[in-house]
Each structure stands twice: as C-alpha cells, then as structure tokens.
Amino acid sequence: QLQLQESGPGLVKPSETLSLTCTVSGGSISSSSYYWGWIRQPPGKGLEWIGSIYYSGTTYYNPSLKSRVTISVDTSKNHFSLKVTSVTAADTAVYYCARDGRYCSGTSCYMPGSYYGMDVWGQGTTVTVSS
Amino acid sequence: SYELTQPPSVSVSPGQTANITCSGDKLGDKYACWYQQKPGQSPVLVIYQDSMRPSGIPERFSGSNSGNTATLTISGTQAMDEADYYCQAWDSRTARVVFGGGTKLTVL
Numbered sequence: 001q002l003q004l005q006e007s008g009p010g011l012v013k014p015s016e017t018l019s020l021t022c023t024v025s026g027g028s029i030s031s032s033s034y035y036w037g038w039i040r041q042p043p044g045k046g047l048e049w050i051g052s053i054y055y056s057g058t059t060y061y062n063p064s065l066k067s068r069v070t071i072s073v074d075t076s077k078n079h080f081s082l083k084v085t086s087v088t089a090a091d092t093a094v095y096y097c098a099r100d101g102r103y104c105s106g107t108s109c110y111m112p113g114s115y116y117g118m119d120v121w122g123q124g125t126t127v128t129v130s131s
Numbered sequence: 132s133y134e135l136t137q138p139p140s141v142s143v144s145p146g147q148t149a150n151i152t153c154s155g156d157k158l159g160d161k162y163a164c165w166y167q168q169k170p171g172q173s174p175v176l177v178i179y180q181d182s183m184r185p186s187g188i189p190e191r192f193s194g195s196n197s198g199n200t201a202t203l204t205i206s207g208t209q210a211m212d213e214a215d216y217y218c219q220a221w222d223s224r225t226a227r228v229v230f231g232g233g234t235k236l237t238v239l
Contacts, residue, residue: 037228039174047166047174047217049228062227064132096173113228114221117164117179124173 002027004097004122012091012129018084022097022122023077030055030075035100035112038071038082040093041124048093052100052112053080060112087129094124133222135231142237149205151234153218156199161220163201165194168233169214177216178203205236213238 008020037052051061101116143149166174178194218231
C-alpha cells in the first residue's frame, strides 16, 4: 500500500527558505501513471495547490507562487521535494504531498488534477514562519 | 483568475440527502473532483471525473457536473459524513489546479 510522508523543519524564519521532502513508500515514484503534488492549507482556511512534478522532472506550478517555488524529484531516493524562498507569515500552513493520477490518450496527456484526482495524501506537516 | 465557488456551509438531517454545489465558468467542460476532510486529517478523494467513486468510498457518495455547476450528493447522510468538502478542477487557461473554498457539512 502506497504511503507518502512529509518531512522537514517545522519552523522557518521570515525571508528564509522552506524546504520539505515527501518520501514515497510501497511504490515507485518512477511511474508513468502519476504526478506528485504539493498542497498547503493555512490555519483555518482551504486548500491551495502549490505545484506538481512528473518523475521525468517536468514541473507545473501555481502561477501565484511560481517565482518562489521549486519542486524537484530524486528517483534514486524515491522522493520529491519542495522549496519556497523568501517566506513570510502568509506561508504558515500545513503542507501536504499527494499522488495524482495521470492519464494519457495516445501522445496527449491530461494535466495534473484534471483527470483522476489526488488519491493518496501524506499526513501533512505543519510549517510555521516566525522569527 | 479561475475560481470555484462553494457554499460555506450545508446542514442535513441524518438519513437525508445532502447536496453540495461547486460553481465555476464552464465547469462542465472540465472534470471535477471532490475531497472530504475531517478535522485534523488529510483530505480524502471521494469523487473523481465528475461522478466516479474511488475504491472504498461508499455508494451513498455520488457526483454530477454540467454547465457551470458540479454537485456532490450524499444520500442517506450519516453522522460520520460530517466534514469539510472541497471541489477541485484544472484550469487550462491559467494552467493551475484550482480548489473551491470548501463547504462545511453539518449533520444534525
């Protein structure tokens, strides 16, 4: 059974870089059937998609965060990572990683979040931005 | 930017049917998903491709999507269904995954 586990510092200082890793167990990240995504949820608020990555390294970012976000994948370690630069208090949130089904018809593939949905989620990790 | 609008709250009596709506421009031209989130827990996918149920999701959960509105229907609502529900779709114009603001379902 596939499981995802987020890890990283729970406290980050303003203006610094937030770094998280999502480790995939019980399955391979190098599957053509999935994207791997990051989603966050500020305290008491709704879900916000940060971005997604395919195992080949192709990335998709939320335009509102794109200038500060980098998502990368390490297939040898079966994990993918998130970096958010220049953080502020507004970046305080629970950060989730999730598996997102990928469907292709011929040579055309649906984008993340557009076909199968995010069917496996990590437990989430709380990141607080504070000095 | 593309937005998905949900009612902040919906109330339903046990055993009755709950309908949670999600509105967006030409949403019916996209596939919609629905997630259930209970307090302190991670979201759970309950509907994908407008009306498909993942394995393990009870049959009382169903979905539809047409025009500008997607609807999550919970038939025979149980106390355990009390949770926040989020709709989600992909917006090709802005190239991003979009979530609705969420609806708190109260079973009383």
